Amino acid sequence: MAKALVFIDNPGSALKKSSLELLTIARSLGEAAVAFNGELHDDVAAALGSHGASVLYRPSATDLDDYLVAPKAAYLAAAVAASGAETVLLENTADGKEIAARLGVKLNAGVITDVVGVDADGTAHKSVLAGSYTTTAKARTAVAVLTVKPNSVDVEAPAAASTPEAVTIDVPADATANAARITGRAEKPASGRPELTEARIVVAGGRGVDGDFGPLEELADALGGALGASRAATDAGWIGHDYQVGQTGKTVSPQLYISAGISGAIQQKAGMQTSKVIVAINKDAESPIFEIADFGIIGDLFKVVPQATEEIKKRKG
Amino acid sequence: MKIVVLVKHVPDAQFDRHLTGPGNTTDRDESILSELDEYALEAALQLSEARGGAKAGNEVIALSMGPAGAVNAIKKSLQIGASSGAHLSDDALAGSDAAATSLALAAAIRYLAADAPVDLVLTGMASTDGETSLVPAQLAERLGLPQVTFASSLEVNGERVVARRDGDAHADTVEATLPALVSVTDQINEPRYPNFKGILAAKKKKITALTLADIGVDAAQVGAAGSLTAVETAEARPPRTAGTIITDEGDAGIKLVEFLAAQKLL
Numbered sequence: 001m002a003k004a005l006v007f008i009d010n011p012g013s014a015l016k017k018s019s020l021e022l023l024t025i026a027r028s029l030g031e032a033a034v035a036f037n038g039e040l041h042d043d044v045a046a047a048l049g050s051h052g053a054s055v056l057y058r059p060s061a062t063d064l065d066d067y068l069v070a071p072k073a074a075y076l077a078a079a080v081a082a083s084g085a086e087t088v089l090l091e092n093t094a095d096g097k098e099i100a101a102r103l104g105v106k107l108n109a110g111v112i113t114d115v116v117g118v119d120a121d122g123t124a125h126k127s128v129l130a131g132s133y134t135t136t137a138k139a140r141t142a143v144a145v146l147t148v149k150p151n152s153v154d155v156e157a158p159a160a161a162s163t164p165e166a167v168t169i170d171v172p173a174d175a176t177a178n179a180a181r182i183t184g185r186a187e188k189p190a191s192g193r194p195e196l197t198e199a200r201i202v203v204a205g206g207r208g209v210d211g212d213f214g215p216l217e218e219l220a221d222a223l224g225g226a227l228g229a230s231r232a233a234t235d236a237g238w239i240g241h242d243y244q245v246g247q248t249g250k251t252v253s254p255q256l257y258i259s260a261g262i263s264g265a266i267q268q269k270a271g272m273q274t275s276k277v278i279v280a281i282n283k284d285a286e287s288p289i290f291e292i293a294d295f296g297i298i299g300d301l302f303k304v305v306p307q308a309t310e311e312i313k314k315r316k317g
Numbered sequence: 318m319k320i321v322v323l324v325k326h327v328p329d330a331q332f333d334r335h336l337t338g339p340g341n342t343t344d345r346d347e348s349i350l351s352e353l354d355e356y357a358l359e360a361a362l363q364l365s366e367a368r369g370g371a372k373a374g375n376e377v378i379a380l381s382m383g384p385a386g387a388v389n390a391i392k393k394s395l396q397i398g399a400s401s402g403a404h405l406s407d408d409a410l411a412g413s414d415a416a417a418t419s420l421a422l423a424a425a426i427r428y429l430a431a432d433a434p435v436d437l438v439l440t441g442m443a444s445t446d447g448e449t450s451l452v453p454a455q456l457a458e459r460l461g462l463p464q465v466t467f468a469s470s471l472e473v474n475g476e477r478v479v480a481r482r483d484g485d486a487h488a489d490t491v492e493a494t495l496p497a498l499v500s501v502t503d504q505i506n507e508p509r510y511p512n513f514k515g516i517l518a519a520k521k522k523k524i525t526a527l528t529l530a531d532i533g534v535d536a537a538q539v540g541a542a543g544s545l546t547a548v549e550t551a552e553a554r555p556p557r558t559a560g561t562i563i564t565d566e567g568d569a570g571i572k573l574v575e576f577l578a579a580q581k582l583l
């Protein structure tokens with residue numbers, strides 16, 4: 001049976017939905033194994049088993065997080081060799097893509113990023129040029145490395161849980177030799193909202209919010225959504241850069257994207273135009289955002305947004 | 318200090334962009350210097366200037382790989398302030414994926430290091446066409462350099478590179494020793510524009526034309542033949558069309574909620 005290996009970078013205390021999506025894809029390709037690093041909580045191990053992981057690989061070293069990606073790629077290459085996997089699946093994050101990149105060189109394997117679907121024969125689906133094309137691509141090599149976007153498949157668990165075997169992988173001695181070291185870490189405060197790239201609903205604000213994201217935060221919370229921003233808003237320092245949606249920010253593809261006080265420059269559209277439903281609120285009827293909005297409101301966001309929030313609260317009782 | 322900056326000639330995102338030909342490669346007719354590479358070039362120029370610039374022996378080499386037109390990305394870099402350029406161009410390179418691209422670029426960088434070692438390879442955080450961010454990491458792997466990617470600040474103190482890297486949950490300080498590969502985000506600086514003096518000076522600057530033979534790479538290792546992935550199908554997504562547009566008459570918030578309810582989004 002074909003084998004697929006899922007890499008989970010620090011599973012933490014509860015598995016992310018995106019990790020379960022990777023496992024679902026892995027099982028559709030054959031036998032699924034997991035390589036992780038960091039701590040493994042008992043309930044996370046059990047969840048991996050109930051989602052069909054046959055083997056759990058762990059690294060012999062505990063300091064992989066002290067370096068930027070290189071040693072993780074070295075560990076993963078060793079895990080691929082041990083598992084005999086033909087497909088390696090990673091998260092489509094900055095780190096995930098770079099680990100994939102280096103793994104590709106180490107294994108002479110084709111790497112495909114931004115994947116939104118994988119067929120049973122390994123054909124990967126993705127969209128390119130800011131969502132203007134959908135393509136299928138395939139690795140021409142014995143091993144394929146794919147980084148998969150969140151919300152790409154529905155999570156399914158197999159009928160029977162497995163009891164995964166635990167295997168320790170020796171991290172190559174030279175794995176950290178030429179790696180950049182992480183010497184400082186400043187944690188950012190958690191917002192309590194869903195993660196931007198994984199959220200089903202995103203409420204994004206631009207220069208039009210004029211420094212006040214309050215009304216958008218309330219709407220996001222009423223909808224259970226995440227907050228996003230244009231570069232004009234992040235550059236102004238009104239909100240952190242990690243909220244930026246677009247070409248140099250995050251690519252999101254939620255069920256609903258509400259754009260308020262954003263003009264809709266090409267670099268902003270690049271990050272959101274594959275959203276299922278787009279709502280735009282903007283004072284200026286000429287804003288390009290209206291060209292792609294399913295529902296557009298020409299109006300002042302400071303009037304429209306609070307009214308919508310009130311109405312949602314009323315309906316939800 | 319000897320810095321190689323990678324500059325890519327990419328289709329202008331302001332226009333419609335297309336995939337063409339049997340390999341579904343990007344049409345490069347309306348191309349420009351990738352905006353994201355301007356930040357890398359600016360970072361290189363600042364490092365060079367802080368060390369006395371070209372007069373003090375600092376070098377900023379703009380390296381591009383691509384068909385004849387890609388030389389425009391190099392010319393623009395020279396106008397902005399790079400000291401010389403290198404253009405790797407060979408018919409066999411057409412259709413290269415990230416693996417083949419990084420293989421060729423690694424060989425080109427080794428070629429440029431033949432007379433004096435390269436201290437720093439600087440790149441943008443991603444190309445604005447492929448947008449994969451694979452090439453910087455693959456170059457670091459191939460050249461055996463520490464990679465300091467997505468830097469939103471950069472300092473070089475002696476042999477030490479210190480950068481800031483913003484993640485979702487945390488911001489990291491990352492350190493490495495030279496030689497290193499650094500990719501920078503659009504947060505790092507404000508790129509300068511070419512001025513008249515720069516445009517004149519650029520005319521006298523050298524652009525080295527490189528072929529695969531010069532850098533010792535076999536045609537079979539690059540292009541469609543040497544790529545490890547193949548695009549099999551490409552379909553233009555139907556452009557999004559505008560839906561209902563209303564003007565707020567005091568009740569648009571309520572109409573919005575009605576729309577969301579009808580779409581089952583509440």
Ligand SMILES: Cc1cc2nc3c(=O)[nH]c(=O)nc-3n(C[C@H](O)[C@H](O)[C@H](O)COP(=O)(O)OP(=O)(O)OC[C@H]3O[C@@H](n4cnc5c(N)ncnc54)[C@H](O)[C@@H]3O)c2cc1C
Binds near residue numbers: 208231263
């Ligand atoms: C290399 C590069 C990369 C970039 N990457 C990104 C990126 O990733 N993401 C990104 O967003 N941008 C990016 N940009 C910037 C992009 O080109 C635009 O400048 C930016 O998106 C503009 O943000 P904005 O729409 O918020 O601001 P503006 O274009 O200034 O638009 C503000 C809008 O708010 C409206 N408005 C004002 N007040 C109100 C009100 N009270 N109610 C309703 N509407 C109001 C105005 O009518 C206007 O349409 C990038 C640019 C470059 C060169």
